[in-house]
Amino acid sequence: MEALLCRKIGDPTVPLSEASPIFISTSYPIPVLDSSTAVRVRVKSTSLNYANYLQIVGKYQEKPPLPFIPGSDYSGVVEAVGNEVSKLKIGDRVCSFAALGSFAEYIVADEKELFLVPDGCDLVAAGALLVAFGTSHVALVHRAGLSSGQVLLVLGAAGGVGLSAVQIGKVCGATVIAVARGAEKVQFLKSLGIDHVVDISKGNIFGSVKEFLKARKLKGVDVLYDPVGGNLTKESLKLLNWGANILVIGFASGEVPVIPANIALVKNWTIHGLYWGSYKIHQPGLLKDSVKELLSWLAKGLISINVFHTYGLSEGTQMFRGTICGR
Template sequence: MEALVCKKLGDPTLPLSDSSPIFVSNDHPIPNLTSPTSVRVQIKATSLNYANFLQILGKYQEKPPLPFIPGSDYSGVVEAVGTGVTKFKIGDFVCSFTALGSFAGKIVAEEKDLFCVPDGCDLVAAGALPIAYGTSHVGLVHRARLSAGQVLLVLGAAGGVGLSAVQIGKVCGAIVIAVARGTEKVNFLKSLGVDLVVDSSEGSIIESVKKFLRARKLKGVDVLYDPVGGKLAKESLKLLNWAANILVIGFASGEVPVIPANIALVKNWTIHGLFWGSYKIHQPKVLEDSVAELLSWLAKGLITINISHSYTLSEANLAFSAIKERKAIGKVMITFGDNRETRSRL
């Protein structure tokens, strides 16, 4: 089968060659079923997340031994089932996530780790959902307890997790303020009905948000969703209400912000560090319930997944470039095969 293999640490945006840290293997062994309850999935689509990029660079908190197949969330079609599998049959549409291995034509997973893609859902979109939307759902719904009428500020709002946070915020009934860079991203966010979109390349973000809050007679921001870090995150602290929740999602800026503990004390802020993948170890039921609810929202049209860029496995370096250069509005995907049949037929 076809698989993308990371042979050494380095920049995955380099053209695929001997100097690249990644290469495409066209004869990688097809994985066998590992237990009576295991399922082999022919992968249709797999999502690129910023964590995948960092992992190949060797800058992610989890560092797998070399060589490895990168990749995390995916969707596909059940190809084989173990003798003890009762939930799925060959031909079913499923999605899931894994620590490694989805940048390949096939993958084996345990039955309990797979989710049925609801009737009518796009299969490629389902492959983009678990990690980005799961991160925002767990953060906003499970941790910050975002409620109707609260003010949500989303930094990096046009990226994969940012865009998911914006949509989930709207489903929760929050007043959503989105920060993004560039006219194209700003216009896209406006088309989603975001209450305020601020272009970070133009003027003062803080003043724009304060003006909006005054006009709405709002005191401040109740939940800060931060996948960016750096100066922008530090400045955004000036906007937070008493008893606000801060969700630390990541550091796309490359700079880890310092949150003054004395101000957090006086303001009664709650700071949530959110490493989504660790829930798989410590509270797997939270992840299962979260992804299941998100899939139901997708089926009902409450959320939509914007696929910004789609590539083949042999174009993986271009896919990583789209992530690195922040070209994406929404998700970057690697797809396998043709796209003629990509909607669930359950």
């Protein structure tokens, strides 16, 4: 089968050559069913997440042994099943996520790790749902308890998890404030019906958000969703209400922020670290319920997947260059 392999730590955006950390194998062994409840899926689509890039450059919190096939969330069609598989059959449309392995023609998973894709859901959309939307759903719904009438501030709102967070915020009935950089991203966010969008290329966020809150007669921000870190976090803390929830999603800026514990104490803030993948180990039941709700929202049209580019596996370098460098 065809698969994209990472053979060494390095920059996946450089042109394919002996110096590149990734290469395309056209004769990689098709994975075998390794248990009686295993299912082999022919992959239809798989999304490129920032975490996949970090794995290849060696900066992710988990470092897999080399060589490895990157890739996490995916969708596809069941191609083979173990003799004790009872809930799935050949031809079923499914989606799931894995620590590694989806940048390939086939992937094997246990039956309990796969989700049926409902009628009305596009398989390509389902293949890009779980990691980004799953992260935001667990963070906002289960950790922060976001509810109707609250104010949600999303940093990095034009990125993968950011776009999922603003949509989930609207489904929950929150007033959503989105922060992004550049006129094109701002216009796109406005087209989603976001209540207020801040273009940080035109200055800091404080004045713009304060003016919006005053016009809406709102006191401040109840939930901060932060996949960026750095100075943006520092500026955003000034906007938080007493009792606010801070969701630490990641550090796309490259700078881990410092949240003063003395201010968190006085303001009664709750700070949540959110590593979504660890729920598969520690709270798998919650994770399953979350994914099922997201799939139902997708089928009903309450959320949408914004696919900006599609690539074949053979376009591995172009895929990373266009998606990561073009952020």
